[in-house]
Amino acid sequence: MIKAEGVWSPPAKVYQYRYQGRTVYFIPQHCCDIPSQLLDDQCNTICLPDGGFAGSGDGKCTDFFEKRTEEKLLWEDTRK
Template identity: 60%
Template structure:
């Protein structure tokens, strides 16, 4: 029994089968690519997160702003930019989805950067 626990721990340390940042299987590949792009950068402060919502009857993915003047973005399932609901110089995004925060439903945090 102890040997199998040690083996499992060793496999996890090698990075096989133990993902520190699990992403739901149904997440589109292009969103996974966006997450991998974020992982390749220095850690954001606050740490990066990706949320899935329903918005106007469609699944969308929201990546909150990482800093004051950088807008958050809403992407559709093909990674087309739907809008920027917040952030930017004025703080209110690009003005194209002013109802996003009131209208979104079914929040699901699909990934957050857990790097130390």
């Protein structure tokens, strides 16, 4: 999905965390009004933790940044 788009600024990254007892995947926001995404292990959207017009995401996982653990950078777009 990300590689089918143009290069983001800042470059796209995908992180893995543990959150609420499960493995999740976080894609940080890449522009002013575009929210970040938190995905489950089936690539279903759990929530939008931050970003968007108000800057606070969709409000469905307000504790994500406080409660996440075991950060791993899985992928970073190195295209120029």
